[in-house]
Amino acid sequence: MAELSVLIVNYNSWRECVQAIATLREFGPTRPDGSAMPFEVIVVDNLSPDQPPRLIEAVKRELELLCEQQGDDKAGVLIMHTENGGYSKGMNLAMSHSRGERILVSNPDVLFSDGLISGLLRHLESDPKIGIAVPKGFWDTDHAGHLPPNTLPTIGDAWLEVFGVYSSRLRHWRVNRLVKQWQKVWLADKPLTLPMMSGCLFLVDRDYFESIGKFDERYPLYYEDADLSVKILKSGRTISQEPDSRLVHFVNRSGMSDLETMWARHAESREKYYRKWYPRIGTLTLSATKWLLQCKWLENFRKIHPRKPHIDLGRSSSPPVLQLPRSCERYLVLMSLDLRFFLAAGIYGSGDSWTPSKKAFESFVHANFFFCVFDVSNGKQEFLGSWRYYCMSHLGVPIPMLESEKAVAGSPEADVPVLSVVVLSWNTQQLTLACLAALYAEDPEYTREIIVVDNGSDDGSADAIEEQFPAVRVLRNSDNRLYAEGNNQGAAMARGEFVVTLNSDTEVREGALDKLVDYLKKHDDYGAVAPRLSDPDGSVQHACQRFPTLLTALCFDSWFGSFWPGSYLVNRYNMRDFDHLESRDVDQPPGAVCMLRTKEWRELGGFDEQLALFYNDVDLCKRLAQKQRKIRYLAEAEVMHHRGASTRNFAKMLVIWHKNRLAYYRKHYGAFGGLWVRMCVRLRIWEEWWRIGRRNKKDPGRKKAERDHLRASQRELWSS
Numbered sequence: 001m002a003e004l005s006v007l008i009v010n011y012n013s014w015r016e017c018v019q020a021i022a023t024l025r026e027f028g029p030t031r032p033d034g035s036a037m038p039f040e041v042i043v044v045d046n047l048s049p050d051q052p053p054r055l056i057e058a059v060k061r062e063l064e065l066l067c068e069q070q071g072d073d074k075a076g077v078l079i080m081h082t083e084n085g086g087y088s089k090g091m092n093l094a095m096s097h098s099r100g101e102r103i104l105v106s107n108p109d110v111l112f113s114d115g116l117i118s119g120l121l122r123h124l125e126s127d128p129k130i131g132i133a134v135p136k137g138f139w140d141t142d143h144a145g146h147l148p149p150n151t152l153p154t155i156g157d158a159w160l161e162v163f164g165v166y167s168s169r170l171r172h173w174r175v176n177r178l179v180k181q182w183q184k185v186w187l188a189d190k191p192l193t194l195p196m197m198s199g200c201l202f203l204v205d206r207d208y209f210e211s212i213g214k215f216d217e218r219y220p221l222y223y224e225d226a227d228l229s230v231k232i233l234k235s236g237r238t239i240s241q242e243p244d245s246r247l248v249h250f251v252n253r254s255g256m257s258d259l260e261t262m263w264a265r266h267a268e269s270r271e272k273y274y275r276k277w278y279p280r281i282g283t284l285t286l287s288a289t290k291w292l293l294q295c296k297w298l299e300n301f302r303k304i305h306p307r308k309p310h311i312d313l314g315r316s317s318s319p320p321v322l323q324l325p326r327s328c329e330r331y332l333v334l335m336s337l338d339l340r341f342f343l344a345a346g347i348y349g350s351g352d353s354w355t356p357s358k359k360a361f362e363s364f365v366h367a368n369f370f371f372c373v374f375d376v377s378n379g380k381q382e383f384l385g386s387w388r389y390y391c392m393s394h395l396g397v398p399i400p401m402l403e404s405e406k407a408v409a410g411s412p413e414a415d416v417p418v419l420s421v422v423v424l425s426w427n428t429q430q431l432t433l434a435c436l437a438a439l440y441a442e443d444p445e446y447t448r449e450i451i452v453v454d455n456g457s458d459d460g461s462a463d464a465i466e467e468q469f470p471a472v473r474v475l476r477n478s479d480n481r482l483y484a485e486g487n488n489q490g491a492a493m494a495r496g497e498f499v500v501t502l503n504s505d506t507e508v509r510e511g512a513l514d515k516l517v518d519y520l521k522k523h524d525d526y527g528a529v530a531p532r533l534s535d536p537d538g539s540v541q542h543a544c545q546r547f548p549t550l551l552t553a554l555c556f557d558s559w560f561g562s563f564w565p566g567s568y569l570v571n572r573y574n575m576r577d578f579d580h581l582e583s584r585d586v587d588q589p590p591g592a593v594c595m596l597r598t599k600e601w602r603e604l605g606g607f608d609e610q611l612a613l614f615y616n617d618v619d620l621c622k623r624l625a626q627k628q629r630k631i632r633y634l635a636e637a638e639v640m641h642h643r644g645a646s647t648r649n650f651a652k653m654l655v656i657w658h659k660n661r662l663a664y665y666r667k668h669y670g671a672f673g674g675l676w677v678r679m680c681v682r683l684r685i686w687e688e689w690w691r692i693g694r695r696n697k698k699d700p701g702r703k704k705a706e707r708d709h710l711r712a713s714q715r716e717l718w719s720s
Contacts, residue, residue, distance in 0.1 A: 003037050123242040159289065455477050456477050585630050
């Protein structure tokens, strides 16, 4: 029977899971006498949306080979879970099917090496005070890039993170302190006690793991390892790193496959962690820090800029080269996807430059990378500079490009368009053709690609576009996927550094999109930019708004908005105090045209498809604001807008608007927000019921028909 159980929870990481099991078979555990230790592997798939048959069969084949190798038909098990209950729940499910006395918890995106598991086993057996044993982590197969050890979340760290947004000096001090802590772990050549383990891989005795409650299933994703670390420390045991056990971990491959879900679950788990271990002060800290990160009055003080001196390496599918200001006997390169460097990998080197090895570069993903370098020759940390690099390669493969677009790019350096224009069309053939004609009438400064998503139009739009504009990439949907999903489909095809969603009922004026690109290129602290919209007669559309609040809902839906102070709140929400003739920062710009960096769009997960037709742009802006990213209304860039050409044909538009608004309030104000909006809508319905009766006093039949229609609309609304 198996003496060791290896537990793996998979989510959209089939390819990585195949590699993990294959290396497990090659470098399995051994007993102290050197004989092979019987083990089993239990894989739980957490209802992955991505179900590629070929890769699933590859996982099954690896498990079959393991069964043959072990002479045990239960040594390899794949459990296709019927729900995505989160990492903790999936791992506990795997453990319930396990038989081993020792448990090895592992991510699917890892590679095992010779002696890794055996080293952890010997280390765990060497000291009864050790609760769990963990390896040294690396992000490359050369074992040159050190992964950062986790920092146990505390109240102090939560406040430091927030105050670091306001103070560059405090942020740099915190990074310097973290680097000192990380180096102690990276350079350790003897077993080291850690304050927190990493959930990517650890070894634990089964009885002990069960005695501390295994994983807390209330954590859907992330913070389960922090919670487990606290329980281990409170039980009087330690978390110990075995330096000779080396693990390659391709960080967060599962999370990157579904960023929207990842960040939502991260926020939920973070709140649960602080409320569990710091009940009153944790709740207060969460509320206060959230307010400090979102307060509009303080937004001018929230600034995160690159640490100087700073060099932008631009976009490339070739490995980055960091040219240092001087030659160093020993330097440390920090690499992070976050400009703050609160979580960063570390690579040591010497000389006057650094570039990743071929093997290391094959681990790079298509993303924005930030680097900073310290001279550590004399044992101290002297900051040398910071760099930004946008990787146009994904796991060693350059991002593909159409031949026609290579010709448009015009130079070898312009290997992808700068801008991706996404146009969503539904039964607006003539307007869409006019929109595309305006785009092609320009001589743009920046190269661009144009993607049209046709949402199941029955007016021949897609055929007409392909006939008149053959260079346009057309995606044909068989049905109307509505605004959010359609735009997300188009943005998923985008290859430019920037992506702009453009309604089909718009026509760009000369240079408008170039001006939006220019602004984002020059202002790293802005997440989105939008132009001034004008009617066909040239008059300005007043389309900017502030974020909706609970009072906004009350005033908007009832007679409270007809007189002061309700009328003031409604006017403030609609920004009646702004003539839209000058540029300024706004909460939510016109949704008809909005430009973001493609990387940031994908980090946010694009539009929330639960907000199918309305409020998706408001929600996107709200999420940008929650990340302390500013949004600019750029009056000098003009786009003509015909207003609502697609939605004016949509019979259930009003009901969908109310459903989407209700979903928005539930998302950003919780259950109370949903109840509040339902109450406000009921007030509106009662008011409308009274108005129908009043205006149809002499026509009972019409009064009954209108009230029946109101009842039907109400039933459909509450059915969401």
